Amino acid sequence: MHSFETTIGRLRSEGFKLTPQRLSVIRYLIGNKTHPTAAVIYGDLKKKYPSLSFSTVYNTLNMLEKISEVQSLHLFDDFLNYDPDISSHYHFVCRSCDSIIDIFPREGENVSLPEGDISGNRIESAQVVFKGMCKSCL
Amino acid sequence: MHSFETTIGRLRSEGFKLTPQRLSVIRYLIGNKTHPTAAVIYGDLKKKYPSLSFSTVYNTLNMLEKISEVQSLHLFDDFLNYDPDISSHYHFVCRSCDSIIDIFPREGENVSLPEGDISGNRIESAQVVFKGMCKSCL
DNA sequence: ACGGTATCGAGAATTATTATTGACTTGATA
């Protein structure tokens, strides 16, 4: 996500109301380096905002995804993970402990993807998911 | 998938019975260059095998995935696509027509991924999904 | 204050996939 100010500015200009519920979800996500599920977000925020509902969490996440402030990740079978980090990076998923690790490819790490077209199809985004055993599980 | 003979040989050696229902699913998938869903497989086979049930399609797909004869792909929100092509390749998904296009990286197409370890995590497989507009939709 | 609109939360609905169940098939054995 962008900064708090930028994000709420974008929502305002798109015509969304900045309700306390939405702001709580946004504050939860800003600077969050994990990849929480809707259930985790709901569970954590419910403590502080007991009247928050699941629908509102989903609605807010879908709204944020629509304006590309978060990205949903299909890493597991039964649920989505949400990534507030919209910088270009990839993911590693451990098949033993299910942890999700951000991969920021550096020079020499040999992650390179085409941009523009491939076989005549126009690429707009690319997702890379590595699976294996994470450092701690090894 | 491997050849018909190799595949049924593997199933036999793993202790699975080669029932007509399973064989019909296997024959459907061998050489299939699309990425059918369980529902599509069921719908197509139902015409020829009216007593086939959905459970059997799912059970057979899960069995084939367990022995790595097919690969399930989480490309859309609500269902899985199954890929009988187990050679190393990637996918392009068109956001306009939802078609799934195989990407076999060639020399000079600049798709290269690390093997072995990345940041101390052991890579066992990698999935790449490009999204954008396909050639025909452009 | 008033009227129109957006959003809320609660709970129902949706739906792809998985689990359960009881009948049936198969093959080995006596």
Place this chain on the structure above:
DNA sequence: TATCAAGTCAATAATAATTCTCGATACCGT
């Protein structure tokens, strides 16, 4: 042939993440 055990079938129920519905409420400009 009779019996038995294991595997598999199809029908159906269950599961669970996400979305939808709806009446109530908050907000906004006038």
